Amino acid sequence: MRISTAQMFNQSITSVLDKQSATSKVLDQLSSGKRVNTAGDDPVAAIGIDNLYQQNALVNQFIKNIDYATGHLAVAESKLGSAESLVSSIKDQVLRGVNGSLTDIDRVTIANEMRSSLEELLSIANSRDESGKYIFSGNQTSTQPFAFDTAGNIVYSGDSGVRQAVVASGVTVGTNLPGDSVFMNAANAIGDFSVNYLPAQVGEFSVESAKIVTPGAHVPVAPEGYTFTFTDNGVGGVNLEVFDSAATSQVVVANFDPTNPVSFNGIEVKVDGTPVPGDSFTMSPQTEVSIFDTINQAISLIEDPNKVNTPQGSAELAQLLDNMASGTKQIDFDRGIAGNDLKRVESYQSSHADEKLVNSSALSLLEDLDYASAITEFEKQQLALNAVSTLFSRVGSTTLFDYI
Incomplete structure (x- = not known):
């Protein structure tokens, strides 16, 4: 079989280019530290690597959602703890105010203290998060949830919405507590x-x-x-x-x-x-009472010298104290919801961290480069490239006149 000069040249250049490509591939692996840089490097491993990256991206989103939920629930839980303590303090003020040894001036002073405490409770109920959104307004985060109306009563302008965060596949957790549930809908202590x-x-x-x-x-x-x-x-x-x-x-x-x-x-x-x-x-x-209405009624009772320490006033006091206890219980109940949700998201956060660690280990096995083997392969390919290049230069310069 005859081999033309052009054919020999093409075969030689192809061999050189193949060796250059192999050397370049190993060099890319050494540069990136990855054994698989493209699907062509290892098609089976590339599929597994892609799936693991997608799983990690999903886990990272879950972790971000958990961080968001944790921050908001922690703030809500803290605010409700302050509200609970404040209502307990107001209850003590009520009991001081109905003391028969007090003068009318003393009771007015206590009523003013209670009114200040009520305004402090209102401030807690109108708390905002780090982005300026109202915590206890349900889905109406841009609307101030609580305010006095023209009659002096505190009304709720939010809704009953609970914003959900996806913290795991098929698992959602509420990130807020609507204000009507916390402050407006305590069970009537005596029933219906x-x-x-x-x-x-x-x-x-x-x-x-x-x-x-x-x-x-x-x-x-x-x-x-x-x-x-x-x-x-x-x-x-x-x-x-x-x-x-x-x-x-x-x-x-x-x-x-x-x-x-x-x-x-x-x-x-x-x-x-x-x-x-x-x-x-x-x-x-x-069937339900507002803690704000209950406190307002208690202030009115203490301020009225014709009612306090009368049979009517004593009967109203008993009802108000029971409703105040019910309001405290409702705040504590919603605080417990926030606390339980915090425990839940902490548990999911731990499991996501473990999953991410497992995925990262699997990724390392699939795509990380064995530097010792890669360097050996690089030297081998470089040696082969040098040999092929030298042979090509010698063969390329050879002519029939060298033998005449």
Whole structure:
């Protein structure tokens, strides 16, 4: 078979280029420290490397979400701890304010202290995060959640939304606590109704509980409300008659005994104490109470010299203290939610850190370069390149005239 000069030249140059390419590949590996720089280096390993990088990118996003959730939940938990302590302090101020040895001026002073504490509680409820967003406004983070209305009551302008952060595949955690849940929706301490005690009250009594115990038998009449009237039974005791808002008698209890609950229209009412003839009180539906309203009512009670330390004032005080305890319990409940969520995200953060470590180890096995082997291969390829280059230069300069 004849080999032309051109054919020999092409074969020689191809051999040189192949050796240069092999040398360059090893040189790239040494420069990057990676055994696999392109899919062509190792197609099977490249697929595994790509999957591991995607998993790490997802884990990194989870960790960022956890950092965000942790920061917001930690701030919320801290603020609620301050709110809980503040409400407890206000409760102590209420108990000081109803001390019978105080003068009216002393009570006004205590009421002013309570009003300052209420404003401090309002400031906590209107707290912002590091970006200036309101913490307790639900999804309405740009809207101030709490403010006084024209009547002097504190109203909520946020919503009940809970912002979620994805902290693992298929797992979300709330990053905020809506203000209505924390400060506005505490359970009414006595049940499903609130009680309005009247100035004419003489007997020392209060309503211990008022609950709908048989929902199927309860027929509310709008506007729903009930009046309890105590009358003389002629033998040293009292009779009780309950009227609805239409002045229709609901139940008559002869020889009323406070140890026995009063039942009507699916409702059960327990009275603690001893009413006397002529006493009366009204009752209206209310299943939830606002801690702000409760504190406002306590301030009004202490400031009113005609009510404090009267049977009416004592009955209202009992209801207010119970509702204040309920408000504290609600704050503590939501604080517990924040604390539990913090524990959850910390657990996921730990598992993500472990997963990232495993992925990084697997990546190292797949793509990291064995420098000793790579240097040996580089020297081998360089030696081969030099040999081929030398041969090419010699063959390229050879002609028939060298043998004539």
